[in-house]
Amino acid sequence: MIMAGLVTMPILAVLYLAFTPVDDLWPHLVSTVLPGYITTTLILMLGVGTGTLLIGVSTAWLVTMCRFPGRRIFEWGMLLPMAMPAYIIAYVYTDILEFAGPVQGMLRELFGWSSKREYWFPEIRSVGGAIAMMTLVLYPYVYLLARAAFLEQSVGVFEASRSLGRGPWRSFFTVALPLARPGIVIGLSLVLMETLNDFGTVDFFAVNTFSLGIFDVWMNMNNISGAAQLASVMLLFVVLLISAERYARRKQRFYSTSGKYQALPGFQLTGGLGLLATAGCLTPVLLGFVLPTLVLLRYAQLHFDPELALEILEHALNSVRLSVLAGTIAVLIAIVMAYSARINGGRLLLAASRVAAMGYAIPGAVLAVGVLIVLGNLDNGIDTLARRNFGLSTGLIFSGTIAAVTFGYIVRFLALSLGTVEASLAKVTPNMDGASRSLGRGALATMRHVHLPLIRGSVLTAVILVFVDCMKELPMTVILQPFNFQTLATFVHQYASDEQLGEAALAALSIVGVGVVPVILLSLTIAKSRPGHRHGN
Amino acid sequence: METSAIQGLHMVGVYHSYGSTPVLNNISLTVPAGELVCLLGPSGCGKTTLLRVAAGLERLQAGSVTIDETVVAEANLQLPPEDRRIGFMFQDYALFPHLSVLENVMFGLFRRDKAAAHTRAMDVLGQVGMARFADQHPHMLSGGQQQRVALARALAPEPRLVLLDEPFSGLDTDMRGRIREETLSVLKQTNVATLMVTHDPEEAMFMADRIKVLGENGRILQAGRPADIYYRPASEYVARLFGPMNMIDAVVTQGKLASSFGIMAAKRAAEGQVVRVLIRPEGLILSNGAGAEGGTPVDVLSAHLLGDSSMVRIQVREGANRGEEFQVRIAGAFDLTEKGQIWAHVDPRHVFQYPQD
Numbered sequence: 001m002i003m004a005g006l007v008t009m010p011i012l013a014v015l016y017l018a019f020t021p022v023d024d025l026w027p028h029l030v031s032t033v034l035p036g037y038i039t040t041t042l043i044l045m046l047g048v049g050t051g052t053l054l055i056g057v058s059t060a061w062l063v064t065m066c067r068f069p070g071r072r073i074f075e076w077g078m079l080l081p082m083a084m085p086a087y088i089i090a091y092v093y094t095d096i097l098e099f100a101g102p103v104q105g106m107l108r109e110l111f112g113w114s115s116k117r118e119y120w121f122p123e124i125r126s127v128g129g130a131i132a133m134m135t136l137v138l139y140p141y142v143y144l145l146a147r148a149a150f151l152e153q154s155v156g157v158f159e160a161s162r163s164l165g166r167g168p169w170r171s172f173f174t175v176a177l178p179l180a181r182p183g184i185v186i187g188l189s190l191v192l193m194e195t196l197n198d199f200g201t202v203d204f205f206a207v208n209t210f211s212l213g214i215f216d217v218w219m220n221m222n223n224i225s226g227a228a229q230l231a232s233v234m235l236l237f238v239v240l241l242i243s244a245e246r247y248a249r250r251k252q253r254f255y256s257t258s259g260k261y262q263a264l265p266g267f268q269l270t271g272g273l274g275l276l277a278t279a280g281c282l283t284p285v286l287l288g289f290v291l292p293t294l295v296l297l298r299y300a301q302l303h304f305d306p307e308l309a310l311e312i313l314e315h316a317l318n319s320v321r322l323s324v325l326a327g328t329i330a331v332l333i334a335i336v337m338a339y340s341a342r343i344n345g346g347r348l349l350l351a352a353s354r355v356a357a358m359g360y361a362i363p364g365a366v367l368a369v370g371v372l373i374v375l376g377n378l379d380n381g382i383d384t385l386a387r388r389n390f391g392l393s394t395g396l397i398f399s400g401t402i403a404a405v406t407f408g409y410i411v412r413f414l415a416l417s418l419g420t421v422e423a424s425l426a427k428v429t430p431n432m433d434g435a436s437r438s439l440g441r442g443a444l445a446t447m448r449h450v451h452l453p454l455i456r457g458s459v460l461t462a463v464i465l466v467f468v469d470c471m472k473e474l475p476m477t478v479i480l481q482p483f484n485f486q487t488l489a490t491f492v493h494q495y496a497s498d499e500q501l502g503e504a505a506l507a508a509l510s511i512v513g514v515g516v517v518p519v520i521l522l523s524l525t526i527a528k529s530r531p532g533h534r535h536g537n
Numbered sequence: 538m539e540t541s542a543i544q545g546l547h548m549v550g551v552y553h554s555y556g557s558t559p560v561l562n563n564i565s566l567t568v569p570a571g572e573l574v575c576l577l578g579p580s581g582c583g584k585t586t587l588l589r590v591a592a593g594l595e596r597l598q599a600g601s602v603t604i605d606e607t608v609v610a611e612a613n614l615q616l617p618p619e620d621r622r623i624g625f626m627f628q629d630y631a632l633f634p635h636l637s638v639l640e641n642v643m644f645g646l647f648r649r650d651k652a653a654a655h656t657r658a659m660d661v662l663g664q665v666g667m668a669r670f671a672d673q674h675p676h677m678l679s680g681g682q683q684q685r686v687a688l689a690r691a692l693a694p695e696p697r698l699v700l701l702d703e704p705f706s707g708l709d710t711d712m713r714g715r716i717r718e719e720t721l722s723v724l725k726q727t728n729v730a731t732l733m734v735t736h737d738p739e740e741a742m743f744m745a746d747r748i749k750v751l752g753e754n755g756r757i758l759q760a761g762r763p764a765d766i767y768y769r770p771a772s773e774y775v776a777r778l779f780g781p782m783n784m785i786d787a788v789v790t791q792g793k794l795a796s797s798f799g800i801m802a803a804k805r806a807a808e809g810q811v812v813r814v815l816i817r818p819e820g821l822i823l824s825n826g827a828g829a830e831g832g833t834p835v836d837v838l839s840a841h842l843l844g845d846s847s848m849v850r851i852q853v854r855e856g857a858n859r860g861e862e863f864q865v866r867i868a869g870a871f872d873l874t875e876k877g878q879i880w881a882h883v884d885p886r887h888v889f890q891y892p893q894d
Contacts, residue, residue, distance in 0.1 A: 431631035434594045437618040438625035439645030440694060449644070453635045 008355045010370030010411050011362060034233070039210045041196070042129055044134075048195045049137030049188055056142025057184060059281050061172065066267045068274040074281045076523030081288030083470045083515030084141040085489070088508045090133045091486045092292040093202065093498035096289065097124045106149070114118040125205045133201055138194055142187035143520070149183030150176065168267065185248035189241045194238055197363040199475030200493055208232040209476055214365040218479060228373070231366040242361050282300020293512060297506035312491065319487040323470035326409035327417075327463045333410070334417035334462065338425050339451065343433075343443055353418060360415035364408075364475035370478060371408045401482055408476045413469050417462040424458030425451065440529060443454035464517060471514045544605050545730035546591060546698045547810075551600035553586055553755075554657070560586050562755035564600070568730040573721070575745030576734040577766075577778065583755050584734035588700045591626050593618035593734060605697045623728075624691030628703040631681045632675040638686050639671040641730070645694040661689040664723055674722050680774075681712045686719060692727060699724065701733035705740060717743055717791040736802050738778050742767065773891045783816040783863045786893070794890070797833045797856030798883045806892035813891045818866035820887025823849065825879045832880030838862065840871035847871045851881060 063074050081089075097103050113119050123129065161171040199211045210230060218227040269277050337353055359367065405458055428451060436446040454460075474489045480489060488507045495504035546568040553561040560583030563719055578585050585867050589595035589773050590593055591602055592617055595665040601611035604623070614719040618625075626644075632641050639658055646654035662668040665685040675683055700799045704720065705713045721744055735741050735780065741748050742763040750766065752758045752774060770776035787794040789803040794820065796814065798821075806812050824832065836853040849865040864879070 064605070242541060308839060429629060429631060431627040431629055432633065434589070434592070434618070434689075435627060435631040435633070436593065436644070438592050438621075438623050439690070440619045440622075441644075442617070442619050450796075454633075 005509060008352055008411075009374045010367055010408075011358055013370045013373045019055040027239065033208070034230075036208050037210050037213045037230070038233075040127065040207055043233075044202075044207065044209055045192050045195050045237075047131030047190060048125070048134045048138060051131060052139040052142045053188060055135065055139040055284050055398035057146045057177075057180075059174070059284065060143045060146035060150060061399030062277050062281060063310040064147050066269050066277060068269040069382045070278050070281070074285070076519070077285050077381040078143050078281060078490055079519045079522055080285055080290075080516070081137045081521075082518050083185075083512050084137045084289055085474070085511060086134050086137050086194075086198050086201065087287065087474060087489075087493060087496075088136055088202040088296075088511065090204050091492070091504075091508070092295050093129070093502050094124050095501045096295060097122075102166045108215065127205075127207050127323060130201050130207045132204045133205075134195055136196060136284060139192045139288075140285060141190045142184060143193070145183040145190075146180055149180035156482065179433060182248040186245055187247070189245040192241050192364075192472075193238070193361050196241075197365075197475065199365060199478065200489075202530070203493075204497060210237075211363055211365045212367065214480065215536050216473065217371065227286065227369050231369050233365060234366055236483060238358075238361050238363070238366075242358065245361075255460045275477060283469045284431065290327060293509070296509045296512070300504045300509055302327035303505060307504075308503055308504060312510075313486070315488050315491045316317045317490065317508055318485065319471050319489070322406060322409065323467045325411065326406050326470045327362070327467035329406070330410045330414050330417040330466045331371055331421065331459055331462045334421040335452075337418060337458065338422045339447055341422075343427060353422075356411075356414050356418060358415070362412070365479065367412050368476040371404060371411065371476075375404055375407070400405065403484070404481045405477060405482070408480050409466075409470045409473060412473070413466045413477060420458050420462035420465065421455065428454050442510050461521060464521065468514055468518050472511055541619060543570070544697075546732060547603040548587075548591065549603075551587065551590060551597065551602070553590060553595070553598050554581065556713070559756045564751075564755075564757060566732075566757070567747055568732050570605075570730045571698075571725075571728045571746055572746045573731040573733060574725060574731065574746045575741040576751055577738060577741040577748050578734075578736065578751035579753060580736050582751050582753050584736075584751055585702055586623070587751075588732065588734055590700050592603070592623050592700055593621050594625075594844050601617035620696070623697040623698050623769060624694065624696035626691045626699070626701045628706060630675075630687040630707070631691070632683055632687060635673055637671065638667065638672075638673050638675070638678070641675065641686060642690045642693050644690065653871075658689075658693055661693045662686075664692075664726070665689045665719070674683075675848045677735050680708050681716050683718070683769065684708065684716055692729070693724070696729065699729050699731040701731065703735055704733065706735075706737075713740075720744075724779050748870075750778065770889060773813060773815065773889075776889050776891075781818065781819070781864060782852075783818065783821065785813055785814040785816070785861075786856055787814055787857070795857045797858035797861075798881070799833075799877055801888070801890075803892075806890070811893040815889045815891065816863070816883055817859055818848065818864040819882045821851075821863060821865040821881050823851070823865055823871075823873060823879055823881055825869060825873045825877055829848075832882035834878055835881045837871075837873070837879060842870050845869070853881070 001367075059074070062068070063071055063078065078408055091197065095101055099116060107119070107121070111119070146428075157174055158171055161175040162168065165172065196209075196517055197211065199215060201207075202209045202212045203215070210233070212228045214230045214234070216224050217230060254447075288385065306535060337356070341353060353504055360371075432454075435444055436450045441449060471487075472489060477487055477490050478493065481487070486494070488511050492504045492511065494509045495507075538610045541689065546566075548567075549565045551561055551564040552559065557695060564587060566574065569867050569886050579685065585597060590597050590610070597610040598614055599612075599751050602609050604621060608614065609621050620667060633644065639655075641663070641680055642658040642662055649657065657809060659668055659671065662671055665688055667685050667689060670678060670682060670686075674687065678686065684707070688704075705717055708716055717740065722803050733744060735744075745763055747761065748763055748766050750758045761769075761776050766775065770778075776782060788798055789806045789808055789812060792803055792808070793800050794803050794812055794814065798816075801814075803810075803812055806834070822832075823835075833856055834854045836854060838850040838852055840847055840849045845872055849871050850862055851865055851868060852862050854861055863881075
């Protein structure tokens, strides 16, 4: 209970601020930056939403329902760009597409241009560029959920539509797509949450979104209440997204058409059509994962420097330590919360876990502000207490320490571990508890001897998921990191911002490499849960 | 109270509701050691809840539960399940999938030293004929084998009370009979108090020393030995538990009820009152030709062979119920057609009267 309270505090702090406006900054904000932030953020969300929908849904349909060369590889291959943080892909493409980069250089050589005025080339560091970058790495969310929705649909429904005289295209738009809509909406809301959360890309491209605004007000104007106010506006977006997601999840239940699975029809796409399908699936994977990885590999090779590598290793160790710590604690808290909710079924606990789960939806920059507020108050409290009782000042104990960063990570990613642990705990029937208790074991012994062994796999998965997300995390780390302390992500961010991507390539590659782990886990889960491939229960 | 001095389970005035709907209403029952009491009722009538209350898996809301002279639950006391020394067999068996058969059975023996626990577990496994499978995991076993392991696991710690929740519902019909017999014999050997719930009247008849029929309102409608329940059902509801019934509504005239199957004396009913007469399909006897006098002439509408018995649909030709249709269950195949007039008469043991309000 105390744990639940602790992790929900930063979220509540921001929520609290959202509803208690301090009026000093509002007029200023409204008249200056706010409209810009809102428009830019909306444009970005609209663009990324449309892009991920198009790519995610179409590839999911192709891979699920059609047969074409390379389909089996694409089943999991489509997920690879998930491993690529948006900020890294942004650095890479800027590097190759900017004026001094190899692509424009080649074009100039080819056509004999010498200055920028002689030809038109899209500016990568723009809203459009940010949309493209985020679309490339975020579409897997839509793909994943759309594919799951297509797989769950009874093929019978689709075939019924065709037998009633509708062609495959019309059947797709009138039957399959509407049935998959709740799943797609969930995927889309995840995409938009990530879009809101993004800091690295928009910072690099100087696209003025809320995340960037909060960061700017906090770091450059040193104004925490201003940051909090921006955060509260941003929360409005978040609340909308969460409600959309919840609504879709509720609907999802009614949209399940049949428990019976048939073999999927597998429309055979031959010749040109098949090649087109292959190309269609290949392009996003190439652009979103393969190409940037190759570029990074090349840079890492070109700029290899033992001294720098040693420095990167140190940051990597920082990252790993932090992430392991946060992952372990987040999962421990998740186990305690999920299990006590299971045996007590308390309403307060349930509410706490719902609030805690919001952490994932709230952008890192906003949460970081919440963490700052909470820890700041805590430090001041302790300081006052110590001064009054012992006559000495403790100063800031938690603020600006590794503990603050870890705390932030836990708050943000607890939802991930809680969801995983809860889901696997729910699969253990309550009769298992009953059996163990009636055989003389108490609640704790039951957890140790029955539940933990049964959910061991998921616990590990939860640790890994949180670990990986912590490794990639940028906005919170930038705001909360202690002086003279860097993680891989902040290191890459710093170097890339200084246009020294080459030096940071090795670090960026490490992040991508770590990011591949959950992709592998995910594709394994998908392979296992596919109807007809089920192992004995 | 004097009765609480006996060994076994003793529940008094147990009440339980989910929200405002009572599922158990003032239930009192006693299961002495060595006896098997069966709670019979339709699904969703709170039978399982009663077991869970006895086990401590569900909080007791009102009343008291006593096991072997120890009060385990009453107004201000809720002994947790682990301290009640009970054995609970779940409908889905709830075997621990990560443990072997032997480890499952040893799970409740953690207070004994390893060697003693092992010996005891192997003993019980031998008793249910599963010693050979000790090293296997639950998912490798058939439904019947899992059931036996679940029974062994529940019995291993020598509980004072065994609770069985629909113990045979997960089994195929051909398997059910055999397992039922084995389970009963093991329980009788153990001489433990057993409370079992089921919705299957046949199962209850087979297993139980005494049956309690639980109605949808959460009250006990009738309690007694299996034969009492079958031959003297206290209400129309209880009578109908054992399958479809033929029904005649008749008015009491001069203390008698008139039907096509003869005049019968009205029991417990006032003059002019409507009495519902229920006749079991096996309570109608068909015959033809000579020696069938005293019966009612009937037409046979259809006959279906069900295996060891046949269900015959007849229409009565005369008397108070002229033109009405009845169901008759006869042993074997129906072979009286084309042999002249068929007569029906009733076996009074299968006829029940229920005065209507």
